[in-house]
Amino acid sequence: xxxxxxxxxxxxxxxxxxxxxxxxxxxxxxxxxxxxxxxxxxxxxxxxxxxxxxxxxxxxxxxxxxxxxxxxxxxxxxxxxxxxxxxxxxxxxxxxxxxxxxxxxxxxxxxxxxxxxxxxxxxxxxxxxxxxxxxxxxxxxxxxxxxxxxxxxxxxxxxxx
Numbered sequence: 001x002x003x004x005x006x007x008x009x010x011x012x013x014x015x016x017x018x019x020x021x022x023x024x025x026x027x028x029x030x031x032x033x034x035x036x037x038x039x040x041x042x043x044x045x046x047x048x049x050x051x052x053x054x055x056x057x058x059x060x061x062x063x064x065x066x067x068x069x070x071x072x073x074x075x076x077x078x079x080x081x082x083x084x085x086x087x088x089x090x091x092x093x094x095x096x097x098x099x100x101x102x103x104x105x106x107x108x109x110x111x112x113x114x115x116x117x118x119x120x121x122x123x124x125x126x127x128x129x130x131x132x133x134x135x136x137x138x139x140x141x142x143x144x145x146x147x148x149x150x151x152x153x154x155x156x157x158x159x160x161x
Contacts, residue, residue, distance in 0.1 A: 021038075021042050022084075027079055028070060029070060036062050043058055054154065058093060061095055062082065082097055084096075091152060091155065133151055
């Protein structure tokens with residue numbers, strides 16, 4: 001059994017800075033697209049090419065969390081934070097998206113509502129729940145919330161891609 005990154009921060013054996021990156025992004029649709037693009041590029045630098053399943057899963061997870069931050073946690077002219085960190089010898093990825101609406105969004109332990117078949121929205125956290133190995137919400141202060149998820153990536157692909 002592998003250890004996991006605690007949702008309240010990185011463990012004492014935290015990854016080196018080369019395996020922990022973050023960015024502030026504009027709280028608008030362009031910011032959500034940029035978050036997904038950055039996540040795929042960062043993973044590629046760490047050895048998971050864009051066409052591998054792990055990269056595609058991370059792209060979807062980041063896209064859903066960033067879109068939620070923009071739609072439900074954003075304020076015009078504000079930003080949301082994206083942070084990726086690799087731990088457990090390079091096999092577990094932590095994705096964190098922080099926004100400025102602590103009162104909005106999912107709650108730890110809350111059952112996720114299933115939208116009606118004709119609804120065009122409301123499936124993002126269901127996708128996160130299905131794809132991620134673990135996820136949750138953290139309120140580090142009264143002004144923000146961080147929705148995080150972890151994905152067991154497996155080993156990076158060999159460099160001779």
